[in-house]
Amino acid sequence: MSQQSHSTVVDVSGVEKSFGSGENQIHVLKKVNLQARTGEILMLVGPSGCGKTTLLSAIAGTMQVDAGQVNVFGKPLHQMSGGALTKFRGDHIGFIFQQFNLIPTLTLAENVAIPLLIQGGGNSESIKRARAVLEMVGLGDRWKERPNKLSGGQQQRVAIARALVHEPPLVICDEPTAALDAQNGEIVLELFRNVARSPERAVIIVTHDNRIFSYADRIARMDDGEIVEVKEQSPSEKPHFEHEHTI
Amino acid sequence: MFGLALKMLFGDTAKYLMLVAGLFFATFLIVQQASVFCGLMRWTTSTLKNVPAPIFVVEERVEQINETNPLRDTDVSLVRSVSAVRWAFPLYSGIQRVRVTDGSFKTVQLLGIDSSSLAGAPARMKEGKLEDLRIPNTVIIDELATTRLAHDPDHPIKIGDVFEINDIEARVVGICEAMRSFTGGPYIWTTYERALQYTPPSRKMLSAVICAPVEGIDANAAAAEIERKTGLRAYVNDNFGKNPRDKKKVGKDDKPFYGDFNTSTVWWYVRNTGIPISFGTTVVIGFIVGIAIACQTFYAFVLDNLKHLGALKAMGMSNFRLSLMLIIQATTVGIIGFGLGLLATSGFAMGAIKNAQPPFYMPWIIPVVAFGVIQLICMIAALLGIIRLSLYEPAMVFRA
Numbered sequence: 035m036s037q038q039s040h041s042t043v044v045d046v047s048g049v050e051k052s053f054g055s056g057e058n059q060i061h062v063l064k065k066v067n068l069q070a071r072t073g074e075i076l077m078l079v080g081p082s083g084c085g086k087t088t089l090l091s092a093i094a095g096t097m098q099v100d101a102g103q104v105n106v107f108g109k110p111l112h113q114m115s116g117g118a119l120t121k122f123r124g125d126h127i128g129f130i131f132q133q134f135n136l137i138p139t140l141t142l143a144e145n146v147a148i149p150l151l152i153q154g155g156g157n158s159e160s161i162k163r164a165r166a167v168l169e170m171v172g173l174g175d176r177w178k179e180r181p182n183k184l185s186g187g188q189q190q191r192v193a194i195a196r197a198l199v200h201e202p203p204l205v206i207c208d209e210p211t212a213a214l215d216a217q218n219g220e221i222v223l224e225l226f227r228n229v230a231r232s233p234e235r236a237v238i239i240v241t242h243d244n245r246i247f248s249y250a251d252r253i254a255r256m257d258d259g260e261i262v263e264v265k266e267q268s269p270s271e272k273p274h275f276e277h278e279h280t281i
Numbered sequence: 282m283f284g285l286a287l288k289m290l291f292g293d294t295a296k297y298l299m300l301v302a303g304l305f306f307a308t309f310l311i312v313q314q315a316s317v318f319c320g321l322m323r324w325t326t327s328t329l330k331n332v333p334a335p336i337f338v339v340e341e342r343v344e345q346i347n348e349t350n351p352l353r354d355t356d357v358s359l360v361r362s363v364s365a366v367r368w369a370f371p372l373y374s375g376i377q378r379v380r381v382t383d384g385s386f387k388t389v390q391l392l393g394i395d396s397s398s399l400a401g402a403p404a405r406m407k408e409g410k411l412e413d414l415r416i417p418n419t420v421i422i423d424e425l426a427t428t429r430l431a432h433d434p435d436h437p438i439k440i441g442d443v444f445e446i447n448d449i450e451a452r453v454v455g456i457c458e459a460m461r462s463f464t465g466g467p468y469i470w471t472t473y474e475r476a477l478q479y480t481p482p483s484r485k486m487l488s489a490v491i492c493a494p495v496e497g498i499d500a501n502a503a504a505a506e507i508e509r510k511t512g513l514r515a516y517v518n519d520n521f522g523k524n525p526r527d528k529k530k531v532g533k534d535d536k537p538f539y540g541d542f543n544t545s546t547v548w549w550y551v552r553n554t555g556i557p558i559s560f561g562t563t564v565v566i567g568f569i570v571g572i573a574i575a576c577q578t579f580y581a582f583v584l585d586n587l588k589h590l591g592a593l594k595a596m597g598m599s600n601f602r603l604s605l606m607l608i609i610q611a612t613t614v615g616i617i618g619f620g621l622g623l624l625a626t627s628g629f630a631m632g633a634i635k636n637a638q639p640p641f642y643m644p645w646i647i648p649v650v651a652f653g654v655i656q657l658i659c660m661i662a663a664l665l666g667i668i669r670l671s672l673y674e675p676a677m678v679f680r681a
Contacts, residue, residue: 091676096595096678097675117599120597120599120600121599123595123597124598125597127597129678131592131678131679132679135592135678137289138292139291140285140288148285148596152282152596152598152602
């Protein structure tokens with residue numbers, strides 16, 4: 035993957051974030067610089083408490099930073115108001131959470147349709163589109179079921195469908211395989227590579243699951259609030275996929 | 282999106298039912314107790330409903346219809362002398378004891394009306410003729426009396442039957458419809474002169490003078506004129522609230538003209554008895570029960586769904602839309618709980634009407650106010666959820 039053919043969509047520079055005050059103040063991010071590009075899967079890795087999730091929150095626009103700049107698709111998130119940030123997230127970002135966060139009282143299709151409904155889409159059109167995306171993740175025939183009928187791996191596939199249904203240019207994943215066993219984790223990652231990846235889309239994954247590192251195009255290693263290493267993975271380091279396709 | 286909000290609500294069956302049950306009980310307590318209170322207050326004015334005279338003239342310190350400060354018999358003539366009065370007749374009203382055939386005693390509300398005009402006679406006769414009241418020792422009884430004064434409830438009193446009022450014979454010549462008295466006893470009509478015979482004697486016996494204004498003169502104006510000319514208190518017999526107390530300062534010596542006797546009577550009971558406090562306490566308890574259950578359960582519902590609502594927030598749903606979702610959820614359970622509560626109250630009302638007790642009267646204002654109260658409870662519950670949700674940072678959704 036050459037850097038020239040892919041544009042930088044996330045540009046984090048000099049970002050600082052701390053929690054608490056006085057003696058109890060903890061510096062979670064210390065002048066962090068990071069870029070993410072379209073067409074790549076970037077993994078943020080590191081030990082627990084190193085600041086991965088905080089950095090992800092800053093990139094997702096769910097948390098304001100204390101200092102530095104967070105530019106996503108050229109928009110300065112660090113300067114945007116709460117309302118503008120909310121709209122920006124709805125329009126540009128797909129979320130995949132560690133615990134899936136599917137609403138148990140809604141059907142799979144209704145869960146997947148939520149981002150479209152947030153954008154103001156009509157109910158029937160949104161459900162139709164949601165069913166199509168569920169089809170792509172292999173759950174098309176179960177669109178009427180509720181999440182609690184599914185295994186963890188299947189629920190994460192629904193979450194992936196929900197993250198992609200409104201075709202966001204940036205997908206943010208927080209520990210997507212943490213709640214899954216090895217087999218399901220691999221299935222989800224393979225699916226992820228197939229459906230989430232697109233030349234116009236950037237994917238950022240926070241994980242400390244070293245089983246999935248091989249799926250990354252680049253790995254940014256964090257420690258104690260700093261990016262200590264950004265490593266580009268060569269094709270030989272990555273697993274081989276016979277049937278790659280994108281949506 | 283709001284359809285999904287309702288699905289989230291209905292999907293959590295336990296909390297949904299708990300919310301509806303809380304609001305159902307709150308509605309039932311508020312509406313039923315308020316209606317029984319209104320029914321009881323209405324019963325206090327039953328003599329005014331059963332004696333359909335436009336104006337009641339009473340002793341000047343009398344504030345309510347069930348209070349008797351007797352007048353002199355000459356006061357009838359005094360009222361007749363007022364130019365605004367078309368006609369005026371005496372009225373006796375008092376509680377007396379009736380001995381029924383098995384020897385037991387029952388209390389009744391005895392009304393004595395003018396024998397020549399029969400002014401103040403019951404408005405709706407069920408059986409018999411009003412004019413038969415002019416026959417010696419005769420009475421007209423209401424429907425309640427037919428069973429209440431009967432030895433055997435399966436063999437109610439009928440026309441021609443005889444009982445005793447204070448040891449004096451009374452023969453039934455008619456049965457009429459009437460509103461039940463505040464004391465729960467039936468109404469018995471007889472002539473004024475005979476009522477005095479039935480009643481242990483005292484120096485003054487005239488309870489009130491009932492009269493009507495001259496055609497073209499307003500009853501309030503006629504009443505004010507009577508007060509000025511006679512020094513007695515004159516009340517119009519209108520509907521409750523039509524002539525609120527103290528509104529008209531047309532009485533003698535600038536004293537407030539009390540206006541409607543119904544309103545004055547009800548307010549007297551409100552001021553001088555523990556009835557409003559008793560019923561009011563239950564209504565307040567209904568409100569507190571509603572608040573406690575609805576707020577606690579709805580808040581728990583929001584807490585249970587907080588991570589999902591937080592995820593929606595992270596995915597781009599504004600606080601405004603999330604708040605609207607919560608308001609719609611709260612309003613919906615409010616409407617359902619209120620509807621069921623009102624339905625249960627209607628069932629209670631049907632039973633009350635069938636058995637003629639407890640008193641039940643539900644003016645439109647009660648369900649309207651109750652609906653407002655229930656929605657207020659729901660809004661408070663929703664507000665608690667909204668506050669909790671607004672404090673939830675979308676970034677928290679990333680924390681497992």
